[in-house]
Amino acid sequence: MRKTSIPQMTLAYLAGIHGRGGHTLKVYDCIASGITNEDLFMDMDEFQPEAAFINTVTPSINADLLFVETFKKRYQGCFTVVFGTHVTALHQEIMNKNSFIDCVIRHEPEWTSQELISALQDGRIPDEGIHGCTMRVNGKVIVSADREYNSDLDSLGFPAWEHFDKSRYFHPIFNKPYVMVSASRGCVHNCIFCVGHLYYGKKVRFRSIASVIDELENHVIGKFGIRHVWMHADDFTCSPEYVKKLCKAIIERKIKITWWTNTRVDKRDEEMFQLMRDAGCFMLSIGGESGNAQILKMIKKGTKPEHIKDTVKLLRKVGISSLVYFLIGLPGETRETIQETVDFAKQINPDYVEFYPATPYPGTEFFDIVRAKNLVVDVNWDNYMTGGSQFVIEIPGVKKEKLDKIIRKAYRKFYLRPAYAWILFKRALRPAEFLRLMSFGVGYFRRFLSPTN
Known part of the structure; x- marks a missing residue:
């Protein structure tokens, strides 16, 4: 029997938003595609990422954090961001215990990620942080105000499924x-x-x-x-x-x-x-x-x-x-x-x-x-x-x-x-x-x- 794999819709939305924003992207669904860390790092060594968004869930959070730690050691200049319900609920604990994480996006990540990338491009994160984020600012963990939910879902555009092997989603x-x-x-x-x-x-x-x-x-x-x-x-x-x-x-x-x-x-x-x-x-x-x-x-x-x-x-x-x-x-x-x-x-x-x-x-x-x-x-x-x-x-x-x-x-x-x-x-x-x-x-x-x- 083929393995059941769930399409990563949030990653696809993020890929669509930032691709349309003119950014060069690499998108990986490692579980569905069977990509190992070694495979990913070989690709990343050439790409040299400036920011990375990692989707997390409760049953894989231990493996997720281990991956982010290894990733950060290898690409120290990369701004590491995690999102998902688990890190939303435990955002302060996650940040305090894991110095290799630069930011937790709380709740849905799409609009928050746009403001975050703009701030990184400008080279300055506001002292009060960015709404919807728990992040390190000047060496301190800052819990910013929650971001209001955006009612204009049409503005998200469509998920960029072209970055994914659809045959894997079964x-x-x-x-x-x-x-x-x-x-x-x-x-x-x-x-x-x-x-x-x-x-x-x-x-x-x-x-x-x-x-x-x-x-x-x-x-x-x-x-x-x-x-x-x-x-x-x-x-x-x-x-x-x-x-x-x-x-x-x-x-x-x-x-x-x-x-x-x-x-x-x-x-x-x-x-x-x-x-x-x-x-x-x-x-x-x-x-x-x-x-x-x-x-x-x-x-x-x-x-x-x-x-x-x-x-x-x-x-x-x-x-x-x-x-x-x-x-x-x-x-x-x-x-x-x-x-x-x-x-x-x-x-x-x-x-x-x-x-x-x-x-x-x-x-x-x-x-x-x-x-x-x-x-x-x-x-x-x-x-x-x-x-x-x-x-x-x-x-x-x-x-x-x-x-x-x-x-x-x-x-x-x-x-x-x-x-x-x-x-x-x-x-x-x-x-x-x-x-x-x-x-x-x-x-x-x-x-x-x-x-x-």
Whole structure:
């Protein structure tokens, strides 16, 4: 099975912004392309960078920092910048402990990076720093004021995917290369486990319909020939009217794409789902989180189990596949509520389901809760992986060795049953679905269903 790689949309936006600004760029997605540090340094020795922007995430932060340290020793005159939700949440700690980092960009980096590069070109960083940055100014770490979120998303232009090998971006739901297209940023909800607000804020900002259509028609398809898209948004269906207008425009322009995105279960709108289907949407991912109403209340999800059930039912009626995510280990979790969630997943019977350990990321209320209650049993950031099977927190009343087996057992209970086999049989009659099921199925079997695991 091919390795799943996610398109680096923020890097692509940064490449587009600074490329259009007249700067000479080198852009690397080392994970997707399999580029080693040695390969990169051989290229950099000739290029001699003046500034470097490094994307970071929690499960790779240790490796990220080690890379930046090695990079800085080799290119001492290069201004090193890191960004991402992890360094946003822990910006002062990151700067104080890692002298080889010159700047942390907090929250979304695009507009801040433009001002930062302009200041570096002028040869002087203001004494008060640059809004949105925690940086070294005259030998001191300066925490500047937050930058206000820019509502003009159209001004970002389009991601510069020409710097990336698109064939490396593979996901089994497409079984073909794909890219991301961002329709909006931000989410108004208060889920205690989500890091989205650290990056894009708590106010939803929309791109214009014309801009999204232009990107799909002339950039994604016209320039790169790609017709598989992840419509990226923190809460894609937060405005049903916006979604309806976008889908109508895709249909009217006869833009032939296959895409997927997310929806909250309190945004059930049959007309919207029908238009999404007609515009090429074949799957919606749903953050179900738990089958227990009290846990949903405790995590401030703002939904109820019946909302999840009704949404899956409506999507099946409309003809859009559903992928429901559940988190095991949220506040209030017990052995009984875990079983309740697994039973609930079988009852609502979505097309796909994924069970993840609930992971407390820095900057979230969930992180503060588990630390205050001394429930953290693993402090190695390497293991804070969304979509993995390793628990980093304790669930009261459930032994750690039992927790490590819970995820695989949950998958087996859901997928290895006659009711689900019937769903697969009906869907496998469609050629495109058959190929998708084969790709998805092999991955699931290897990860969770194989008797050797």
